[in-house]
Amino acid sequence: GQQLNQSPQSMFIQEGEDVSMNCTSSSIFNTWLWYKQEPGEGPVLLIALYKAGELTSNGRLTAQFGITRKDSFLNISASIPSDVGIYFCAGGPQGGSEKLVFGKGTKLTVNP
Amino acid sequence: GAGVSQSPSNKVTEKGKDVELRCDPISGHTALYWYRQSLGQGLEFLIYFQGNSAPDKSGLPSDRFSAERTGGSVSTLTIQRTQQEDSAVYLCAGRVSGNTDTQYFGPGTRLTVL
Numbered sequence: 001g002q003q004l005n006q007s008p009q010s011m012f013i014q015e016g017e018d019v020s021m022n023c024t025s026s027s028i029f030n031t032w033l034w035y036k037q038e039p040g041e042g043p044v045l046l047i048a049l050y051k052a053g054e055l056t057s058n059g060r061l062t063a064q065f066g067i068t069r070k071d072s073f074l075n076i077s078a079s080i081p082s083d084v085g086i087y088f089c090a091g092g093p094q095g096g097s098e099k100l101v102f103g104k105g106t107k108l109t110v111n112p
Numbered sequence: 113g114a115g116v117s118q119s120p121s122n123k124v125t126e127k128g129k130d131v132e133l134r135c136d137p138i139s140g141h142t143a144l145y146w147y148r149q150s151l152g153q154g155l156e157f158l159i160y161f162q163g164n165s166a167p168d169k170s171g172l173p174s175d176r177f178s179a180e181r182t183g184g185s186v187s188t189l190t191i192q193r194t195q196q197e198d199s200a201v202y203l204c205a206g207r208v209s210g211n212t213d214t215q216y217f218g219p220g221t222r223l224t225v226l
Contacts, residue, residue, distance in 0.1 A: 006154070042116070042203050042217025043155070088154060098143065098162065099171075100215070102154040 002027045006089050006103030013079055014111050021087060021106040022073040029091035032065050032072035033100065038085045046087075047074070079110050116218035118204050124224045125194055133189045133202050133221045141206030145215065146179055146189050149201040158202075161187065194225045 006023045013019060023032070031050055035043035047058050049065035049072060056063055062075045072091075076083055086107050090100040115138040125131050137144050143162045147155040157171040161181040172178070176194075181187040191198055201222050205215040 004154075041219050042205070044217070045214060048214075090155075099145075099157050099160060099168070100155075101157075102147075104152070104154040 002091070002093055002101045004089055004091055004101055004103040006106055008106055009104070010107040010109070012109045012111065015079060015081060017079055019076040019079055019083070019108060020073060021089075022071060023089035023091070023103045024071040025091060025101075026070065027091075027093065028069045029093060029101075030069075031092035032063070033090040033092070034061075034063050034072070034074045035088045035090060036085045037088065037105070043088055076108075079108075081110050081112050084108055084110050116204060116206055116216050118202075118218035118221050120221060121219065122222045122224075124226065126226050127196060128193055130190065130192045131194055131223065133191075133223070135187045135189070135204030135206075135218055137185065137187070137204070137206030137218075138216060139185070141208060141216070142184070143207045144181055144187050145205045145207075146187070147203045147205065148173075149203055149220070151200075155203065158189070191223075194223075196225050199223055199225045 004023045004025050033048050034046045036046050037043040047056050047063040052069045053067050054065040060077045064073055086105040088105045089103040117136045119134045145160050146158040149155050159179045160168040176192045179189045201220040203217055203220045205217045207215045
């Protein structure tokens with residue numbers, strides 16, 4: 001089946017640093033989504049991308065839909081302690097499928 | 113997730129027992145998904161309900177797994193004869209029809225099979 005390769009698996013950073021994570025796939029996706037999951041909670045949608053090349057920001061978060069439609073990245077600027085959590089990318093496949101394919105997540109730890 | 117509830121929040125069971133996990137989606141969410149999240153892994157799709165259509169069961173890992181959605185609202189995921197490898201967090205998500213991305217997740221049920 002379709003798979004997403006998300007990296008890095010984990011990150012340990014100092015408060016105030018910028019963060020970058022990405023997802024790649026051998027398949028083309030129609031949409032790219034980024035979710036954040038905190039302990040004991042379900043994932044929450046952060047940013048949704050719908051067009052190749054699209055660059056979208058949500059506060060300190062910026063995400064881009066790769067031109068090839070096979071990759072996406074998420075940047076977090078000036079990290080703060082509440083940014084900790086697991087960040088997942090998800091792709092919406094072609095063909096009108098209504099099922100998302102999720103990456104394995106990037107666990108972010110921010111040291112104050 | 114805004115308004116999606118799942119119960120129980122934690123379930124510990126013995127190998128071989130059956131378990132039922134419940135999801136109460138937000139009213140108006142015509143689509144409902146079940147996912148499994150094993151430790152350190154992403155979300156594994158299990159089953160998808162859309163309105164009155166036949167569910168997409170393509171992600172169910174074995175015939176020990178089944179799910180139903182009654183009245184287009186509450187859904188239950190049943191695992192029969194549980195095995196240790198079934199231990200995971202089971203997440204439910206609902207969404208408005210036609211809007212793939214806006215899936216609202218519940219907090220999940222953490223299942224531990226001893």
